[in-house]
Amino acid sequence: MHVGLFIPCYVNQFYPQAAIASLQLLRKLGVKVTFPPKQTCCGQPMANSGFEHLTQECNDLFLQNFSRFDYIVAPSASCVLHVKQHLHSTVDPALAEGVRSKVYELVEFLTDVLNVENLNARFPYKVGIHQSCHGLRGLGLAQMSELNAPSFSKPVQLLNMVEGLELVSLDRPDECCGFGGTFCVAEEAVSVKMGKDRITDHTKNGAEYITSVDLSCLMHLEGIIQRKKNAVKVVHIAEILNSTW
């Protein structure tokens, strides 16, 4: 099994440690992983701003980079969802369709493809899970509170394997943090208010860390936390699952 590691542009630049953790974790689990160079962007920020018609170049590059792998894995639910829903090709639609079905967010790859049952990880902290909306309602990584349906959670399934980790429960377990791509600047006031309220939910319930499958949410929350000099920290779930000490 050969996995292509898809590292979204902003993760590459701002959160290399999450990308490294993803790579190490997959290799630890015996997977052959390659990071194809010259990755740019999945095109989501453009498409969500109404410019999907300008994303073809991004799509083509993505296909060039990744079509040769058995699976494509990314530590970002949002980018994965975008690729799954919107990756198209004008020259080879079948190729694009094939690639769309091989793209996995890291957590679901661990639970659904690798069927991971234990992890050699230790993270002795109180952790709150921030459900990324694209992971939750888009990829179905956990059951959303809106539906009358049996509950499950792939991130929780994995975090429960981590020694010393204590999950805190939240008042609003799956409310959006307000990042929303360009929404975070276009609707700055609402975006920040939403983020502030999410952080409060975590801190008042005792979280020392906020974790998520999406760094975009965490980047937004971290920006607010740092401005307010709040003590809570953000950490991508890959770093927790890869933590060994």
Next chain:
Amino acid sequence: MEKITKDHAALAEAFIQNEEHVDWHDGALWWIRQKRDIASKKIPEWEALREAASQIKNNVLSNLHDYLLQFEANATRNGIKVHWAADAEEHNAIVYSILKEKDIRQLVKSKSMLTEECHLNEYLIERGVDVINSDLGEYIQQLDNEPPSHIVLPCIHKRKEEIGALFHEHLGTEKGVSDPTLLTRVARKHLRNVFVTRRAALTGVNFAVAETGEYVVCTNEGNADMGAHLSDVQIASMGLEKIVPQKKHLAVFLRLLARSATGQPITIYSSHFKRPREGQEMHLILVDYGRSRQLGRPAFRDSLKCIRCGACMNTCPVYRKSGGLSYHNTISGPIGAILAPNLDMKKHADLPFASTLCGSCSNVCPVKINIHDQLYEWRQVIVREGYAANTKVFGMKAMAWTLSSPTSYARMGKAGRWVLNNIPFAVNNKLNPWFKQREMPDGRKGSFDEWYAKNNDQTEEADEH
């Protein structure tokens, strides 16, 4: 009409200034969302009901022409006078002509979002007809000369103290009185007088049954009934899409509507109107006002399945933090944002962008409208049609993004520099709204691709033992 000069972002920012008030507004609506959750989870077949409702509405939209004619024929047979209105102007003119013929200068009106859309009150008042809204929330909004901010809870953005002050000014209650029970009693006294003296009553329509020619009006206050039963002339205004094929289908919708709206098992009054009383005249106006145009837009026609329960507003974090009036449209919130561009794309170009696309709306919606997908689609349409100006620089940024990618991306050498200069939320520039209340992510740690180039051979070897 006041001209809209501010977009959703600006109006929302103003609303958020008073953070304590926002927290209260957010909490009140979240509480209703929770009541909806509890009620929906008490019914094991909830998701099946939503699916049934969705399918019934799909059928209605696919056969709307036939159902409308069937409804018209049956309603007419029952003694209801059916009128057709292409737009707001025609609707308003029909209402006025009905009243004028009877020389009626006073109208009592129960909750009807359609007449709000049509600005009926203003139209009638200009022509010397006095209108009183009898739904308590709408009555309060009318006193304050403000449109409703929520389709089910018209004055949810007002605290009881503000309502007390309004009552003091307009209804002569004692200054400082804000006890809800007391204020409701005062309003009721005023409204009772209205009910007994008004000869004409107008109601909205929640459902119209094609098979029987009857229509159903749901209220919690019984105000539609009070008005209707005491009137000589009863008028119902109805959007074309309110049809259900058969009476039995009401069993699906009535169970969903109240649970989704407020968490009640059923609205207190679900009144069926079928034929006029002896000596009474009953009119029903079927209003298009953009609906058939929306029906012709494949990506957006599902928005016409809406039963106006308000659940998508209550669950929407953007709505809860920004208030209904920031949508500057009669129907606010997520559903308003997919309906409004159909009526005036330029004026409402900002609304599909007033969302994080979190998807909560689509999953509480009792008729399973894919609201967040439609928001995404409207963004594409608005940009294509050239109305992206309202969304300011971000479209431009996205454009620059494409143009520099992937070829110029590679030319830039370090990917990091490109990211810092191009990603809308990470543009390294102190004027970026990101910085107003957030620190910039730290880009100095070195990027992953650099790390990988340096470390990969070793790590791969180490792992492939």
